[in-house]
Amino acid sequence: MEKDSVLEMRHIYKTFPGVKALQDVDFTLQKGEIHALMGENGAGKSTLIKVLTGVEEFEAGEIRMEGNEQPIINRSPQEAQKHGISTVYQEINLCPNLTVAENLFIGREPRKGGMIDWKTMNKRAADLLADLDIFADVTKTIDNYSIAIQQMIAIARAVDMSAKVLILDEPTSSLDDNEVEKLFRLMRRLKSEGTGIIFVTHFLEQVYEVCDKITVLRNGRLIGRFTTAELPRVQLVAKMMGKDFDDLAAIKQTGEKEASYKEEDIVIKAVGLGRKGYIKPFDLVIHKGEVVGFTGLLGSGRSETVRVLYGAEKTDEGELFVKGKKLAAKHPIHSMYEGMAYLPEDRKNEGIIADLSVRENLIIALQAKRGMFHLLSRKQQEEFTDKYIDMLQIKTASRETPIKSLSGGNQQKVIIGRWLLTNPDFLILDEPTRGIDVGTKTEIQKLVVKLAQEGMAVVFISSEIEEMLRTCGRMVVMRDGSKVGELCGEEMSQSTIMSTIAGGQ
Amino acid sequence: MNKTLKSITSKRLFLPVFCLALVLLINLFTRPDFFSIEIRDGILYGFLIDIINRASELVILAVGMTLVVSASAGTDISVGAIMAVSAAVCCNVLTGGERAATAYSNPLILGFLAAVLVGTVIGCFNGVLVAKLNIQPMVATLIMFTAGRGIAQLITDGQITYVRVESYKTLGSSFPGFPVPAPFIVSLVVVLLTAVLLKKTALGMYIQSVGINKKASSLTGIKAVLIIFLTYAYCGFCSGLSGLIASSRIYSADANNIGLNMELDAILAVAIGGNSLGGGRFSIAGSVIGAYTIQALTTTLYAMHVSSDQIPVYKAVVVVVIVTLQSPGFARWRKALAQKKAGRVTGKEAA
Numbered sequence: 001m002e003k004d005s006v007l008e009m010r011h012i013y014k015t016f017p018g019v020k021a022l023q024d025v026d027f028t029l030q031k032g033e034i035h036a037l038m039g040e041n042g043a044g045k046s047t048l049i050k051v052l053t054g055v056e057e058f059e060a061g062e063i064r065m066e067g068n069e070q071p072i073i074n075r076s077p078q079e080a081q082k083h084g085i086s087t088v089y090q091e092i093n094l095c096p097n098l099t100v101a102e103n104l105f106i107g108r109e110p111r112k113g114g115m116i117d118w119k120t121m122n123k124r125a126a127d128l129l130a131d132l133d134i135f136a137d138v139t140k141t142i143d144n145y146s147i148a149i150q151q152m153i154a155i156a157r158a159v160d161m162s163a164k165v166l167i168l169d170e171p172t173s174s175l176d177d178n179e180v181e182k183l184f185r186l187m188r189r190l191k192s193e194g195t196g197i198i199f200v201t202h203f204l205e206q207v208y209e210v211c212d213k214i215t216v217l218r219n220g221r222l223i224g225r226f227t228t229a230e231l232p233r234v235q236l237v238a239k240m241m242g243k244d245f246d247d248l249a250a251i252k253q254t255g256e257k258e259a260s261y262k263e264e265d266i267v268i269k270a271v272g273l274g275r276k277g278y279i280k281p282f283d284l285v286i287h288k289g290e291v292v293g294f295t296g297l298l299g300s301g302r303s304e305t306v307r308v309l310y311g312a313e314k315t316d317e318g319e320l321f322v323k324g325k326k327l328a329a330k331h332p333i334h335s336m337y338e339g340m341a342y343l344p345e346d347r348k349n350e351g352i353i354a355d356l357s358v359r360e361n362l363i364i365a366l367q368a369k370r371g372m373f374h375l376l377s378r379k380q381q382e383e384f385t386d387k388y389i390d391m392l393q394i395k396t397a398s399r400e401t402p403i404k405s406l407s408g409g410n411q412q413k414v415i416i417g418r419w420l421l422t423n424p425d426f427l428i429l430d431e432p433t434r435g436i437d438v439g440t441k442t443e444i445q446k447l448v449v450k451l452a453q454e455g456m457a458v459v460f461i462s463s464e465i466e467e468m469l470r471t472c473g474r475m476v477v478m479r480d481g482s483k484v485g486e487l488c489g490e491e492m493s494q495s496t497i498m499s500t501i502a503g504g505q
Numbered sequence: 506m507n508k509t510l511k512s513i514t515s516k517r518l519f520l521p522v523f524c525l526a527l528v529l530l531i532n533l534f535t536r537p538d539f540f541s542i543e544i545r546d547g548i549l550y551g552f553l554i555d556i557i558n559r560a561s562e563l564v565i566l567a568v569g570m571t572l573v574v575s576a577s578a579g580t581d582i583s584v585g586a587i588m589a590v591s592a593a594v595c596c597n598v599l600t601g602g603e604r605a606a607t608a609y610s611n612p613l614i615l616g617f618l619a620a621v622l623v624g625t626v627i628g629c630f631n632g633v634l635v636a637k638l639n640i641q642p643m644v645a646t647l648i649m650f651t652a653g654r655g656i657a658q659l660i661t662d663g664q665i666t667y668v669r670v671e672s673y674k675t676l677g678s679s680f681p682g683f684p685v686p687a688p689f690i691v692s693l694v695v696v697l698l699t700a701v702l703l704k705k706t707a708l709g710m711y712i713q714s715v716g717i718n719k720k721a722s723s724l725t726g727i728k729a730v731l732i733i734f735l736t737y738a739y740c741g742f743c744s745g746l747s748g749l750i751a752s753s754r755i756y757s758a759d760a761n762n763i764g765l766n767m768e769l770d771a772i773l774a775v776a777i778g779g780n781s782l783g784g785g786r787f788s789i790a791g792s793v794i795g796a797y798t799i800q801a802l803t804t805t806l807y808a809m810h811v812s813s814d815q816i817p818v819y820k821a822v823v824v825v826v827i828v829t830l831q832s833p834g835f836a837r838w839r840k841a842l843a844q845k846k847a848g849r850v851t852g853k854e855a856a
Contacts, residue, residue, distance in 0.1 A: 333728065350721050354717055354718065360710055372708055372711065
């Protein structure tokens with residue numbers, strides 16, 4: 001083992017059916033170090049954590065811990081805990097109806113004559129929290145306290161079980177700035193006492209504020225271990241996204257000419273629109289015939305922004321104007337009346353209605369717009385269905401096949417058809433190309449460009465920057481829940497996009 | 506031949522119809538006179554007529570229950586109690602607050618309207634709890650399940666309220682000039698009206714859509730909360746109507762016994778009709794067949810002279826068989842068996 005290291009994982013392999021989740025991944029954690037584990041969706045972060053904590057088994061490789069001669073294998077989280085590895089998850093697993101002290105000592109309560117020794121337990125709990133500067137009454141139930149305090153109590157429990165390695169899995173995603181600061185203070189404190197902390201997060205700012213080292217994974221492979229101070233943000237973003245920054249700087253994409261838009265071409269105008277704890281206020285203008293891309297890392301707020309625009313989430317500040325008319329949608333149907341359409345990111349849970357047929361899935365939005373008592377005749381429904389099956393080349397056995405038996409790409413085409421049928425002025429496509437085959441991806445991109453040429457305003461979101469560069473005339477860049485920039489024309493290149501995403505230096 | 510057989514057995518309603526036929530066929534051996542129908546005084550009599558007559562309340566309840574199950578993936582267990590409340594309200598209006606009356610104090614139609622209205626209002630109450638406040642359907646309707654009979658007792662001062670007027674019995678016996686029982690006609694009208702409502706408006710699709718995927722339905726512009734609310738309100742309306750028929754049969758309001766345990770039969774009818782209790786796709790026809798199957802079973806047992814306190818035991822056995830026949834587990838087993846058999850046949854041919 002390396003000098004001063006508390007945990008070493010070497011050549012870890014893990015396969016899920018059809019996916020190589022981890023391939024030859026190394027990870028080293030030193031004593032008294034806060035180490036960020038970074039990567040985009042599907043990079044293998046959570047698999048690595050699960051392998052380490054015994055939730056999943058690994059196929060090859062070894063894990064060594066300080067103080068153990070032999071490599072260790074954890075078969076369950078309990079076993080991992082015995083080896084000194086504790087995890088605090090994003091969804092805190094404390095019991096809300098038990099007291100702070102009970103939560104701290106659950107499963108290992110101090111006993112006297114077979115009964116729980118309440119006095120000792122409360123005393124020890126109070127001492128523990130006082131020692132870590134956490135202010136909470138240990139005899140009160142835990143639901144009296146904010147998420148941040150609960151998070152810290154969960155950490156206190158982990159620490160008290162003598163954690164050599166503490167894993168924090170996205171602990172800050174539901175905390176405000178003030179609470180994050182408190183959490184960081186606790187993390188630094190533990191670090192100074194020699195605990196090794198693995199910090200999983202999407203927030204770049206936080207990584208640079210608190211972490212010493214960064215390990216980046218991509219597509220189940222190790223990209224590298226870096227010292228935070230020596231890795232510029234742009235480089236980090238490039239490494240996560242899989243683009244070599246220096247190479248990309250050379251390839252200049254010549255974007256579309258910046259068209260001049262007139263006042264009456266404005267379809268969407270948002271002024272200070274936002275919702276506390278969800279998306280920070282932003283201004284935005286989208287014109288007729290324009291394809292606007294939203295880009296940013298996972299969790300940067302790109303999906304949240306469009307959900308707020310569509311009215312899928314309520315806003316608590318700012319105003320939205322659609323074609324000059326103020327809109328305060330209480331339900332998506334109100335946005336639909338104004339000509340909006342929204343293809344959600346999560347196709348399975350928010351897009352398809354699995355047991356309904358292709359026909360019903362296609363016409364349902366138009367039907368909802370017409371109202372319950374103006375049923376489209378069966379003949380009209382079938383005509384529309386045939387038209388869109390033909391136009392979008394949907395591969396289905398028949399009109400009446402349940403949509404769930406179609407492939408992902410064809411399901412997506414049905415949902416796109418559903419919205420085109422409502423004849424929208426403003427179409428939002430959130431990750432329309434995720435999880436579908438390459439051919440269909442290209443078809444969808446062509447369709448988007450064609451729709452814009454016909455005068456539709458389109459928002460296009462994709463995790464693949466090349467896809468957005470090909471289709472979008474303008475890009476809105478998001479970081480940590482707020483809009484940080486807009487790029488168009490000449491400025492639009494992978495390198496500028498990445499440096500805007502990274503911000504800072 | 507094999508192909509037509511397969512196309513019949515793969516129909517959605519095949520199993521429910523098959524089960525109903527199976528129950529009726531038992532009588533072919535035990536009571537050959539079971540299927541005979543005769544006309545006395547211009548009214549039809551016979552075991553079969555008895556089944557379609559007695560099943561009427563259950564058919565009406567099953568229609569409402571089907572929609573509730575489909576939209577909310579939950580059940581309304583207050584339907585039996587709503588029947589009792591509706592009967593109590595109707596009788597109380599007609600007797601003018603007395604515990605027995607030989608003449609109407611208010612017009613008959615007023616009593617009917619009040620009863621159906623009260624049923625619908627209770628349905629709306631359930632609907633608000635489930636749709637708007639997101640309370641588990643079982644828990645939300647448990648409130649009325651428990652409180653309903655208490656309310657009925659309050660209305661009737663804890664006594665059975667009699668309406669001893671001949672015309673009050675009409676709804677539970679027969680309309681003059683019609684040979685078929687009046688309850689059957691009412692249930693037929695409810696089924697047909699519901700079917701038309703679901704076919705001629707988009708409501709049927711909305712209900713299924715909300716039941717399958719509430720989130721996606723909302724995002725495509727369907728007001729999921731309203732749809733779920735409407736199904737509970739409609740179920741309350743159906744229960745109120747059922748309560749009227751049950752009350753007319755005994756020309757009184759018996760708060761303790763009207764609609765007793767009917768909620769369980771109504772849920773069972775939906776399940777026997779091949780509908781998933783997990784919500785989504787539904788068939789009103791299936792539930793109606795399910796309701797008739799349950800009544801056919803009861804009548805068959807009576808015809809076999811099984812005493813009424815033993816009937817639940819036999820009923821339970823048959824229900825277990827029916828539900829097993831329709832279960833996905835059984836379907837898998839049957840498929841595996843057929844494959845094995847096919848394998849053996851081809852094996853023989855090869856030899």
